[in-house]
Amino acid sequence: MDFQLSDDQRALRSGMRDLLGAVFDRDRLRAAVERDGVLDRSLWRELGAAGFFALRLPEEAGGVGLGLPEAVLLFEEAGRALLPGPLVATHLAAGLVKGAAEGEAVVTAVAGGLPVAHLAEADAVLLVGVEPPAGEARGAEALTGEALRAFVAAARPVRSMDPLTPLHRAPTGRVSAMETFRVASERTRADAERAPATTERTPAHAGRFRFEAALLTAAEQLGSAARTTEAAVQHAGSREQFGSPVGAFQAVKHLCADMLARTEPARAAVYAAAVTGDPVEIAAAKLLADEAAVRNARDCLQIHGGMGFTWEADVHLHLKRAWLRAASWLDGAGAEDLLAADLGSAGRLPRSSAAYGRPVPEAGGGG
Secondary structure, three states, X not given: OOOXXXXXXXXXXXXXXXXXXXXXXXXXXXXXXXXXXXXXXXXXXXHHHOOOOOOOOOHHHOXXXXXXXXXXHHHHHHHHHOOOOOHHHHHXXXXXXXXXXXXXXXXXXXXXOOOEEOHHHOOEEEEOOOOOOOOOOOEEEEEOHHHHHHXXXXXXXXOOOOOOOOEEEOOOHHHHXXXXXXXXXXXXXXXXXXXXXXXXXXXXXXXXXXXXXXXXXXXXHHHHHHHHHHHHHHHHHHOEEOOEEHHHOHHHHHHHHXXXXXXXXXXXXXXXXXXXXXXXXXXXXXXXXXXXXXXXXXXXXHXXXXXXXXXXXXXXXXXXXXXXHHOOOXXXXXXXXXXXXXXXXXXOOOOOHHHHHOOOOXXXXXX
């Protein structure tokens, strides 16, 4: 079986890298930091026009008609570029929330008890709640209109370690979130005939949202790990100490080699999980990608020395974003529990949509 990327996949990845280099270069990254992470709507629309969000929609629905492996390649490039915003949630909401596929709507998500990214700027919020009982089909709710405004009003801002990712603490738990929606709906019931709908119920299973979101987040982590590896090697080759490049010293060589040794197994795991869609493989990929992104950023920062903590280098931004992503959708403890449960069972989870219905440990929300 050939797991090499096809020519079309390589062209897709290369095209996205070129696009992001043109529309989100280092100057635009710095400008986003200066704006405290406020989203650039024109950039969001450019991503929509390029098919970033509609990539997996069928062609008859106005999408590109590609699959999860291709989406992983695009999110890997987004991670390399430190592209801000709730990319994962908006991608998953394409075709489910009006305007998401075209980049006209910003969609974030609430899943678990972690803070919600870019809530103040969101046009819709996906509520990915507690998994339904086995055999029961239930979609994810999307808050819009008056319900969204009430939800945002009930949330409170919290300090974010990543200057590109503003965070809010949502009403605690799914019950509180849905109570907010219920109250907002009652407020507008009298005007229901005149007012637009305040919620959209998607046909997607909440379990599918979580696992696919975890995989796409792992792809972002993979892109970040690869970029910090490149940055470390470049700096080690150009920075001199005692008359020699710092990369000539054995300790620095070992750090760079370790970074590559973490990145490539993570890449294999992420790509394989994108092909199989197996929740257990997604959990393993998330673990490996999280470790690669966080530890590579820390090693890259060490190779840069004190300069790594300053605005002259982007590595500290990669580290802060990697910390946030590691806690999103499926954190380390949740992934380990899922892997341990699978190892202790008689067989693996079935590679089918039914696998998404299996209860998973509580996972964080995210963009």
